[in-house]
Amino acid sequence: MNRKLHAIVLLCCLGASTGVFAAPPAALIDRYAAEARAADPTFTGFSVERGETLHRTRYGLGKPDTPACTSCHGDDTRGPGKTRTGKAIEPMAASVVATRYSDPAKVEKWFKRNCTEVLGRECSPREKGDWLAWMANQ
Numbered sequence: 001m002n003r004k005l006h007a008i009v010l011l012c013c014l015g016a017s018t019g020v021f022a023a024p025p026a027a028l029i030d031r032y033a034a035e036a037r038a039a040d041p042t043f044t045g046f047s048v049e050r051g052e053t054l055h056r057t058r059y060g061l062g063k064p065d066t067p068a069c070t071s072c073h074g075d076d077t078r079g080p081g082k083t084r085t086g087k088a089i090e091p092m093a094a095s096v097v098a099t100r101y102s103d104p105a106k107v108e109k110w111f112k113r114n115c116t117e118v119l120g121r122e123c124s125p126r127e128k129g130d131w132l133a134w135m136a137n138q
Contacts, residue, residue: 024094024101024132031104032132035125043126051134054127061120069118077138093138101132 029046036043056075060067065084072089073081078096081089090097101107115123123131 024107024136025104028101028104028107029129029132029136032125032129036129039125046126046129046133048130048134048137050127051130051132051137054123054131055134059119062115062117066117069114071118072114077135092135094135095138101135107132 033043033046036046055069055073055077058068058070066072072083073092076091077093078091080091083089090100092100094100111123111128115121115127
């Protein structure tokens with residue numbers, strides 16, 4: 001993992017212990033980094049900017065009613081979202097919902113479902129890490 005992202009993750013974890021804010025567990029970020037390196041030997045780290053772009057871009061490659069992450073999660077990651085059926089979704093920002101990324105199996109489940117609905121395919125490890133890096137920054 002690159003040093004800048006590692007520092008962000010560590011600072012977020014320290015903040016979580018004081019109740020200020022939280023972050024995806026470092027083990028989850030490390031796992032996606034290892035998978036990204038295995039898929040692409042030139043991988044140099046996750047990007048907060050790429051994560052934000054992934055979240056905000058309207059792809060239209062998956063389901064027609066979910067062309068972007070913002071279709072359900074909204075533009076403000078600190079605010080609640082809403083499914084197409086009207087069910088409330090807790091905010092995505094790690095700073096708002098401290099337990100949001102604490103269960104790796106749950107994180108994987110939602111990445112698989114949401115990436116397929118938005119992108120028409122599963123997200124790559126780099127995309128997952130980029131997105132989590134951005135969420136840790138929110």
